Amino acid sequence: MALDALTRLAEERVDHRFKGLPPDAEGLTVGELAAQRRNLFTDGFTTPVLALSAERLEHNLRLMETYAARHGLAFAPHGKTSMAPQLFRRQIEHGAWGITLAVPHQVRVARAYGIQRVFLANELVDAAALKWVAGELDADPGFRFLCYVDSVRGVELMDEALSGASRPVDVVVELAAGEGARTGVRTEAECAAVADAVAGARALRLAGVAGYEGEVPRADPERVRSWLRRLVALAVDFDKAGRFAGLDEIVVSAGGSAWFDAVADVFADIPELSSPVLKLLRSGAYVSHDDGHYRELTPFNRVPEEGALEPAFRLWTQVVSRPSPEQAFTNAGKRDAAYDLDLPFAQVVRRDGGERPAEGISVTGLSDQHAWLRTDGGADLEVGDWVGLGLSHPCTSFDKWVLIPVAEADGTVVDYIRTFF
Numbered sequence: 001m002a003l004d005a006l007t008r009l010a011e012e013r014v015d016h017r018f019k020g021l022p023p024d025a026e027g028l029t030v031g032e033l034a035a036q037r038r039n040l041f042t043d044g045f046t047t048p049v050l051a052l053s054a055e056r057l058e059h060n061l062r063l064m065e066t067y068a069a070r071h072g073l074a075f076a077p078h079g080k081t082s083m084a085p086q087l088f089r090r091q092i093e094h095g096a097w098g099i100t101l102a103v104p105h106q107v108r109v110a111r112a113y114g115i116q117r118v119f120l121a122n123e124l125v126d127a128a129a130l131k132w133v134a135g136e137l138d139a140d141p142g143f144r145f146l147c148y149v150d151s152v153r154g155v156e157l158m159d160e161a162l163s164g165a166s167r168p169v170d171v172v173v174e175l176a177a178g179e180g181a182r183t184g185v186r187t188e189a190e191c192a193a194v195a196d197a198v199a200g201a202r203a204l205r206l207a208g209v210a211g212y213e214g215e216v217p218r219a220d221p222e223r224v225r226s227w228l229r230r231l232v233a234l235a236v237d238f239d240k241a242g243r244f245a246g247l248d249e250i251v252v253s254a255g256g257s258a259w260f261d262a263v264a265d266v267f268a269d270i271p272e273l274s275s276p277v278l279k280l281l282r283s284g285a286y287v288s289h290d291d292g293h294y295r296e297l298t299p300f301n302r303v304p305e306e307g308a309l310e311p312a313f314r315l316w317t318q319v320v321s322r323p324s325p326e327q328a329f330t331n332a333g334k335r336d337a338a339y340d341l342d343l344p345f346a347q348v349v350r351r352d353g354g355e356r357p358a359e360g361i362s363v364t365g366l367s368d369q370h371a372w373l374r375t376d377g378g379a380d381l382e383v384g385d386w387v388g389l390g391l392s393h394p395c396t397s398f399d400k401w402v403l404i405p406v407a408e409a410d411g412t413v414v415d416y417i418r419t420f421f
Helices: 003-009 030-035 054-070 085-093 104-112 127-139 152-161 188-199 221-240 260-267 293-297
Strands: 049-053 099-101 117-123 144-149 169-174 204-210 250-254 277-281 313-324 327-330 345-351 354-357 361-366 371-375 386-390 403-407 413-418
Touching: 003 085, 030 413, 049 054, 054 403, 085 099, 085 104, 085 413, 099 104, 104 117, 104 127, 127 144, 127 152, 127 169, 144 152, 144 188, 144 204, 152 169, 152 188, 152 204, 169 188, 169 250, 188 204, 188 221, 204 221, 221 250, 221 260, 250 260, 260 277, 345 361, 371 386
Parallel strands: 049 403, 099 117, 117 144, 144 169, 169 204, 204 250, 250 277
Antiparallel strands: 049 313, 313 327, 313 386, 327 371, 345 354, 345 386, 361 371, 403 413
16 A cells, blocks of 8 residues: 555644644644644543544454455445545455445545555546546556446446556446336346447456445345345356456455345355356445444344444534523534434533533534533533534544544544545
């Protein structure tokens, strides 16, 4: 990986761009601030401030590394969750095959920080972006890039934009998760037509099949497994038809953060094909997990013997108004907290160095810069108290913070994660 680029992140100067950092750290480099090992609660950090748990982050990285290895899966975690090259590096170090991304900008970020294998979970028809990808492939023989195709028209646009490229772009036919689902080819016959179009394109090479089971309508274990079996059958049919001739490996890919147990089960039964199969899982939310949506949906709830992810985010806010015994307001709102799936959850209260559960306290709404708290008559909460909030949906937690402290359990900040949204 491009360690020089990662090193340069530590050379960035701390200033007004970064929410929550200590004002007296102005002018220090990020690396110098990290070396001071300041305490999140006592050494000048201002509220609101989002923090990642160092221990829980490491736990989640290790757990998914172990899970993928146990089930014979290659792992390309979805980088759009964090858009954090430092976390990409740690995911690679924990066994990831590469990084999944969604749009060209994200691929450019990954390449700037040395990611050598990128799976773009989208059909790419932007001519300027395709020309850039072709340039990256030409300049770096070690760079592997794959993306979806889901239409004959898309194949034609891609082939036209890539005219003259010295290396073909590897593509996988995306099978839609069902009628009315998001992207992807709806029927197997249409998949064959798209594959035929790829075979006739000079600048593309068919590398496999893929899709996203999270879009299966009215998803339940049987519906998801049924669709995954369709995906595997499509790969088998393509192989029998000779569509993968000459490949070193055949890519079969699926796997969001809600059904990777089903992916593991069905992919375990992929039959022997004409080339080895790269069974590629793409779950991304695991890296931080959450206290809401994914805590409820994680497959580890169904297979507890495999372990459990741990929520690594906590948003620290401060009570700035206590107008009545039933109401309080803290200084973090929609600009700071994910709210697209669930409101934040009041978890703990800190006062005078002590921490206790946030009993009798709930978040009922968010304004741009305030959280609305409901408190029952016995809730012990005062202006100036810090309230730690759990969050739902990692993807819309990371994107609100440019530089995120990584804190150990006692509050010691040991690193800072830079994001690029």
